[in-house]
Amino acid sequence: MTAELVRGQNHPLSQSRLEIRVSAGTPVVTVAALGDEDGRIHGTEWVAHPGAPTRPGLEVSRQAAADHRLAVDLDALADTVHRVGVLLALPAPADGPGPARFGAVAAPFVAVTGLDGTEAASYTITGLEAETAVIALELYRRQGAWKVRAVGQGYAGGLAELFTDQALPQARQLADSIEEAVTRSLARSVQTPPPRPSDGDRSRRTATATPAHHPDQGTGTAPQGAPGPVPPAYGGGPAGPPGQGGPQPAYPAGAADPSAAATGGPIDYSHPRRQSAAPPPPPPTAPPAPPGQPARPVAGDATGWSMEERLYNQVWGMFEDLARTTAAYRSAVDFAESRMDKELEQTLSDPRGRIGGRADAAREAARARQAQLVERAREALDRDLAQLVAEAEVVEPALPPAYARWDNPVWHAYRVPMEIPMALRLGDLRLPEADGIRIPMLLRLPLERGLWIDSGRTDALDESFTDTHDMRRLAMETAVTHAARLLAVYPAGEFTVHVVDPAGSGAGSLLPLTHSGVLAAPPARGAAGVADVLGRLTQRVDLVQMALRGGAADALPPGFDPSQQLLVVNDFPHGFDDRAVNQLRYLADEGPSAGVHLMLVADREESAGYGPLLDPLWRSLLRLTPVADSHLADPWVGHAWTYEPPLVPPGSQVLQQVLTRVAEARRTGRS
Structure with a gap:
């Protein structure tokens, strides 16, 4: 009791x-x-x-x-x-x-x-x-x-x-x-996903143990029946009608033996119902599965107010299921190792057990039990992963452009949208135990946190990157890809991109944006160009904030551009004085509330040499990398997820085609 x-x-x-x-x-x-x-x-x-x-x-x-x-x-x-x-x-x-x-x-x-x-x-x-x-x-x-x-x-x-x-x-x-x-x-930190229902109303449930946190699981914690919301690490709150509460992840109660629990039944992949003031549209139903088999996955089987929201919730459900089933496997493996160590310690602590073949037999028996437990845990993990793979195979082709990879055929039929989507795909996330599964990393819109594209070297770099120049070029190309997707998912004229390139080192990477004509102006260069762009965006934030505080949001100056603004900064902090850095910090802190967002391309290690002035700026932005790197953590058990940036297939013209349509829609004022 x-x-x-x-x-x-x-x-x-x-x-x-x-x-x-x-x-x-x-x-x-x-x-x-x-x-x-x-x-x-x-x-x-x-x-x-x-x-x-x-x-x-x-x-x-x-x-x-x-x-x-x-x-x-x-x-x-x-x-x-x-x-x-x-x-x-x-x-x-x-x-x-x-x-x-x-x-x-x-x-x-x-x-x-x-x-x-x-x-x-x-x-x-x-x-x-x-x-x-x-x-x-x-x-x-x-x-x-x-x-x-x-x-x-x-x-x-x-x-x-x-x-x-x-x-x-x-x-x-x-x-x-x-x-x-x-x-x-x-x-x-990875964004906290949409809310889960209470224990009495959970239909997407894992039959696995509540895992203990272990050092090799990265950073973070696993919530256990949290009474209050877990604040998102980036992006907005959960999807749903206004006034709905924040995310409340819940964890199923664990079993007495983690190794035994990890071998339990497969995950039920039906998604939880969203609690709301009115019932959402019914999700599609799958054909009945054969007796004893898991339900056949269907794209959009989560609940929501639209197919887009159902797919968004389904992706986050897959992310949570993969995190938790992997945590159960790791917990079972750790339990097996711990039990083997304790058995061996007990054997060696008894002097009689060290004589003759008793010690060897005890060691072999302990190792055999450990191997058996690990094998059972792996079988349970493989069973769950097979169901997740099947779900990913039907979900990925059904994703709208904002959620889809660049190689998805949906981009070939792309048209400039009429409405802002719920979220944007920033890349993919995966775990080493499930290398064949990629979970889309979705960022809620409008942006509530800027991005830092790290151009520094990491342990993930292969031998083809012989110097920092290659890494900086790849980082800028990644930033251009992110900016292009943001332009593509917003209605015509509702998203504007500015570029600051003080030394002109990013000219080659910026060609898709400059040639298509989607930029608000040519990339700003030199100290004067940097000061001009930062001054105009800072003034914009001041005007919007004054109008909002005064309750006169409709009293902005004539000709004021109401679109969302993105500032892409290359090779930061080179070419920036203290005033410019302070302006960027101001835009990072206050800009999102006024529709101004930052995307910095910089080397974190190199920037550290500029002193503590940049630390608040670094902490306020979400760090992404242009190469696969294990640096993001989930909000449950803190797995170190490998982030993979959204790459355009080699030789593909999809990026140019999409930007051309965006530019044409901006010129003609139609979608």
């Missing part, structure tokens, strides 16, 4: 391997600190935090999120460790919009569970006001047994004050390093 604790109350723990689940309703940072018998933290190596998420017996998330799952193995802790403190902190307001104190948000909820999901104790942290960091729970050892105590001690000075109170000499340095690790993760 679950013990609902109040501040100061304790409760015994019967299991050594635990999960601590945090639901805060707003992004928070989780930290776990080890203490000795007196509760003293001996050094930074005794703290697990986003910059160093694993310590012996501990594992925490690498990013700020509304929901967290911390893994604790009490048996793996050193004998000198007698306390484990679970700390929560709000990210610094400089990292983006968000509450500045716990008193402004819903009370955080913390639960201690076993690996089977059974809840041992829970605690709702109430009474917080100006605090920005809090010691939520404390696991402590007393006479050889472990207990949990509800603490709820808050600190207005954040983690620095908390660590100082714990007599940690490097308190300020550690707090700063944690904040830096959190800010780095902001440019690595």
